[in-house]
Amino acid sequence: ADATQNFDVAIIGGGPGGYVCAIRASQLGLKVALIEKRETIGGTCVNVGCIPSKALLDTSEHYHRIKHEMDDHGITVSSVKIDVKKMMARKERVVKELTDGLNFLMNKNKITVFRGTGSLVSAKPDAVEIKVEGEKPASLIAKKCVIATGSDIINIPSVPVDGKNIITSDHAIALEETPESMVVIGGGVIGLELGSVWSRLGTKVTVVEMLPDILMGLDASLRTLARRTLEKQGFTFKLETKVLGAQAKGKQVEVKIADKDGKEESIVASKVLVAVGRKPFHDSLGAEKVGVKINQRGRIEVDAHTLQTSVPGIYAIGDVIEGPMLAHKAEEEGVMVAEIIAGKPGHVNYDCVPFVVYTWPEIAWVGKGEDQLKAAGIEYNTGKYMFKPNGRAKAMNQTEGQIKIYADKRTDKILGVHIVGPNASELLGEAVVAMEFGGAAEDLGRSFHSHPTLSEVMKEAALDVNKMSIHQ
Numbered sequence: 272a273d274a275t276q277n278f279d280v281a282i283i284g285g286g287p288g289g290y291v292c293a294i295r296a297s298q299l300g301l302k303v304a305l306i307e308k309r310e311t312i313g314g315t316c317v318n319v320g321c322i323p324s325k326a327l328l329d330t331s332e333h334y335h336r337i338k339h340e341m342d343d344h345g346i347t348v349s350s351v352k353i354d355v356k357k358m359m360a361r362k363e364r365v366v367k368e369l370t371d372g373l374n375f376l377m378n379k380n381k382i383t384v385f386r387g388t389g390s391l392v393s394a395k396p397d398a399v400e401i402k403v404e405g406e407k408p409a410s411l412i413a414k415k416c417v418i419a420t421g422s423d424i425i426n427i428p429s430v431p432v433d434g435k436n437i438i439t440s441d442h443a444i445a446l447e448e449t450p451e452s453m454v455v456i457g458g459g460v461i462g463l464e465l466g467s468v469w470s471r472l473g474t475k476v477t478v479v480e481m482l483p484d485i486l487m488g489l490d491a492s493l494r495t496l497a498r499r500t501l502e503k504q505g506f507t508f509k510l511e512t513k514v515l516g517a518q519a520k521g522k523q524v525e526v527k528i529a530d531k532d533g534k535e536e537s538i539v540a541s542k543v544l545v546a547v548g549r550k551p552f553h554d555s556l557g558a559e560k561v562g563v564k565i566n567q568r569g570r571i572e573v574d575a576h577t578l579q580t581s582v583p584g585i586y587a588i589g590d591v592i593e594g595p596m597l598a599h600k601a602e603e604e605g606v607m608v609a610e611i612i613a614g615k616p617g618h619v620n621y622d623c624v625p626f627v628v629y630t631w632p633e634i635a636w637v638g639k640g641e642d643q644l645k646a647a648g649i650e651y652n653t654g655k656y657m658f659k660p661n662g663r664a665k666a667m668n669q670t671e672g673q674i675k676i677y678a679d680k681r682t683d684k685i686l687g688v689h690i691v692g693p694n695a696s697e698l699l700g701e702a703v704v705a706m707e708f709g710g711a712a713e714d715l716g717r718s719f720h721s722h723p724t725l726s727e728v729m730k731e732a733a734l735d736v737n738k739m740s741i742h743q
């Protein structure tokens with residue numbers, strides 16, 4: 272190994288948590304090392320998660336619209352075809368441009384990147400020793416260390432992944448042709464998004480979900496709306512249904528399921544996508560060896576105010592700790608920890624983490640839903656508005672959906688905003704900012720919203736909280 276190198280901060284894992292933390296720490300004048308075992312920076316998100324899935328969602332959305340929605344516009348299109356290989360090549364290009372961009376940012380910020388697997392060797396005050404194993408082994412001493420090793424796919428033992436017929440999201444973003452049929456195990460975000468990609472291209476998709484509904488985090492009334500719109504697009508949902516096992520049979524897979532009464536059934540499909548969630552990843556990190564505590568759920572334990580682990584000087588961020596497994600949550604924690612290490616007051620407001628499902632219509636929410644407000648005994652007013660009467664939505668022919676806003680009955684402070692509708696992902700932004708600023712529904716409702724835009728649905732919903740909506 273090379274001679275030991277010294278840093279102010281060493282970050283293990285180069286996903287959205289780790290690389291953002293590295294940039295912020297460097298901006299604050301610290302000497303930073305980033306250790307990543309993949310060939311490229313960007314983690315799950317850029318390499319096999321957020322970005323490739325959105326690239327494919329975009330292509331499949333164009334295809335679906337051209338095929339099914341152009342007639343109304345007076346556009347005749349004949350013989351619409353999808354070249355799956357070309358779609359995949361574009362996705363690869365999008366990912367490559369972004370990972371190249373991240374390399375540029377690492378250089379620009381003078382971050383020393385080590386390619387290899389990092390592990391903790393010892394932890395003394397202001398001297399954490401880290402070993403890097405890979406093509407060029409290295410040994411580092413850093414005053415502070417940040418664990419940002421992310422998450423990995425959860426497998427079901429009775430549904431053994433073979434990468435061909437029984438697949439995970441890693442494979443579902445890289446199929447070479449459109450499967451005839453697909454059983455998606457798990458009605459969460461990843462299952463619905465990747466199910467949508469293939470469903471739009473012609474795959475018959477059946478989603479099997481153990482819980483009573485899909486997307487259990489979403490406000491109950493919008494959940495039904497979201498499920499119905501997906502059903503209209505051809506999705507079949509089997510709720511409160513357990514998967515007993517799956518077995519490859521030639522080119523097909525047989526999936527055995529049982530409903531809540533125990534009635535068993537077999538579904539035969541070309542592909543089975545296992546999308547039951549992700550688990551924190553810290554294999555070969557040596558966390559426990561140096562005393563970093565891991566909770567029963569496998570997540571690294573941290574202090575809520577500093578994100579410091581049970582070992583002073585070692586911090587942890589992103590998917591590997593508690594909280595929603597989202598790229599922007601990891602990023603904000605990366606910034607927070609860099610600022611704390613640099614002696615500044617870093618902070619993340621977990622009440623304002625946005626959630627987005629990039630189906631069409633999109634689904635997005637921030638803050639509390641009706642069930643949660645009731646459970647917490649908070650009195651609230653509700654405002655709602657549909658996309659149907661909105662001028663821009665009509666002009667776009669995208670009128671499905673609704674925005675719902677909950678605000679404190681006494682203070683009018685916004686407590687939650689839930690959207691099913693066109694461009695919900697982008698529309699949610701102003702709600703997040705309003706909530707960060709402790710805004711009231713009336714503030715949002717009295718703010719200018721350009722006409723005609725979809726954002727006027729937000730304005731009307733905010734006005735409706737105090738029954739001031741103009742257009743209903």
Ligand code: FAD
Pocket residue numbers: 283284285286287288289306307308309313314315316317319320321322324387388389390419420421422440461552553554555556588589590591596597598599600601
């Ligand atoms: P990761 O991105 O998992 O990065 C951890 C990195 O650490 C990895 O690159 C890994 O190789 C490296 N590593 C691990 N151990 C070591 C070690 N010992 N030494 C060196 N390197 C190591 N989130 C969203 O917000 N929006 C989305 O639209 C979205 N879509 C998704 C779609 C899919 C299909 C999937 C799978 C995930 C999606 N996510 C999305 C979730 C998002 O990808 C994660 O929340 C995010 O990547 C977490 O960031 P992280 O930095 O904590 O970990």
